[in-house]
Amino acid sequence: FAGAYGMADLMELAEDFVLRNFQEISATPKFQDLPAEKLLQFLRCDALSIPSELAxxxxxxxxxxxxxxxxLPQAEELMRAVRFPFMTFREFREVRAVNLSMECSGDIEVELYKSALKEFGFGISDCVARKRVHHPKDALVLVGGDELHPDMGNRLPSKQLWFANSLRSGTGLVKEIEWRLLGEMPDQARFRHGVGVLDGxxxxxxxCHFYAKTDTMKSVYRYDPERDHWKRLADLHELRSNFTLVVSGDGLYAVGGDKDINTNLDSVEKYSPETDSWSFCHPLDQALSGQAAAVWGGEIFISGGFNCxxxxxxxMFLYHPKRGTTYLAEMTHDRAQHCMESLKNRFYVAGGVCNLRKYYTDQLVCExxxxxxxxxxxxTPLPIPHVGAASAVLEERLYILGGYCQEDYSEARLTHRYDPVTQRWESMGKMPGPVTDIRACLLHLPEHIRK
Structure with a gap:
């Protein structure tokens, strides 16, 4: 339609949509009507977003x-646009099977496998040096965090914000995020804080800005990406760290958390942007910290965490600001300092620690x-521990970012991405800056900031 009527803006939107949702679109009957030239244009584009080159x-x-x-006579040219070096050996087996079925299906033989093997095995194609580079519409933003160091005095919490400028797929299993520095928070560095996005x-x-009893904070700031500007807002009523900040309806809710090193809270506060004020809601039925929360259907769900x-x-319970707590089915495994995100009408819970007699150990089981x-x-369980990690859902995939390992107290400096379609965790490369007790969100950044 856009092509027939010369609507350039609509054409750009349509092509961008195809590039971002290629795997889903390729499974529709309408995809089979694409002209060969248009399909070739999509295949050759570095911005083609796919979970693997096998797609x-x-x-x-x-x-x-x-x-x-x-x-079939056009197949060879189209297949040359497939970046076979980006496949794993397991994925490449399917190429051989499909090639044989093509050769046996008619009078025309298409020798795809030999040319594909040449590219895959010897890497002489120019596509080896190139990557699939995808720029999401919403930026995955990391805020603050801490770094592990055996000497507490040498720890350096972060004021920095980083954003994922692009997602890159390379040879075999190699995938990575290109991180860029967005800026710094005003005031002190912080970790175990809360972040939320409301109205962009x-x-x-x-x-916290450090580990003493007096280092818990209640200050609140708002960042406007259009103006690249920070504004100080009204403070929380209570000092809070290791809590959840969720966006529901027209406000933000600060739920539970620690007010000092050994005391957690049952209180909940709501922030109203119109009046720049916090007000107390119905309390939780028990004090909690290190819990995870997500919003679905306008309602707040809270899982796990530490009790008093x-x-x-x-x-697992449903929290209502006026009615309080309604308990739901329990998780099969205990956990705190974990992540929970809503994706495709499900909640995905990953990471954290669990009870082990008088101590904690890493929780790798995902639910x-x-x-x-x-x-x-x-x-599918996590490939490595992620305690105190950040999480976000970007383009229908779950991202778990950073954290640490409880067993040896080492930093988990990797990002892992879970795809519900393939039911597989993928490593997305190393993270920038301090990586423990960080927070993440999706934020639309204007082009002048991205550049």
Whole structure:
């Protein structure tokens, strides 16, 4: 439609949509109607966003098999646009199987496998030096954090904000995020704080700037990405660290947390942007810290965390600002300092610590909650521990960022991404700056800031 009527802006939007959602679009019947020239244009584009290069290969096969007689002669040129060196050995086995079926399906033989093997095995194609580079519309932003150091005096909490400028896919399993510095928070550095995005603006509240009893904070700031400007807002009523800050409706809710090293809170506060004020809501039915929270259908769900004895919990409950706590089905594993995100009408819970007699140990088991059926299901465990990590959902994939390992107290300086379609965790490379007790969110950044 855009092409027929010469609507350049609509064409740009449509092409960008195809590039960002290529795997899903390639599974639709309409995809098979694409002209070969247009398909080739998409395949050659570095901005093609796919979980692996195998998805590109499968798309070409689907397109060819829709009309083998007419399209087999075009298959070789299309296959040259597939970046076979980006595949793993396991993925490449499928290329051989498909090639054989093509050779046996008709009178025309298409020797795809030899050329693909040449590129895959010897890397002589110019696509080896190139990467699939995707620029998400919303930027994944990291805020603050701490770094582990055996000498407490040499620890250096962070004031920095970083954003993911692009997602890059390379040879084999190599995937990485290109991180860029966004700026610094005003006031003191902080970790174990809360972050939230409301009406396109970033809110940063509470946290710690170090480890003494007097180092817990209640200051709140708002960042406007359009003007690249920070504003000091009204303070929280209570000092809070290791709490959750969630956006629901027209406000932000600061839930639980620690007010000092050994005392956690049952209080909840709501922030109103219109009046720049915090007001207390119905308290939790027990003091909590290190819990995780997510919003679905306008309602706030809270999982796990530490109770007043600092034991890890298995609880899952619905919190209402006026009615308080309604308990739901419990998780199968206890955890605190973990992540929980809403994705495709499910809650994905990952990371954190769990109880081990008088001590804590890393929780690698991951669980998925169905809010309609009130049931839990275990899914693929994390490849490494992520305690005190940040999390976000970007383009229908779950990101777990940073944290540390409880067993040896080492930093988890990697980002891992979970794809519900493949049910697989992928390493997305190393992170910048301090990585423990950081926070993450999605924020739309104007082009002048990205550049």
């Amino acid at each position: 590109v290969f499968r798309a070409v096969v689907t397109w060819v098999e829709a009309d083998p007689t007419e399209r 603006q970033l809110y940063v509240a509470g946290g 004895k600092y034991e890890c919990l298995v609880s 998925m909650y169905n809010p309609v059926r009130d049931t839990w299901t275990v899914f």
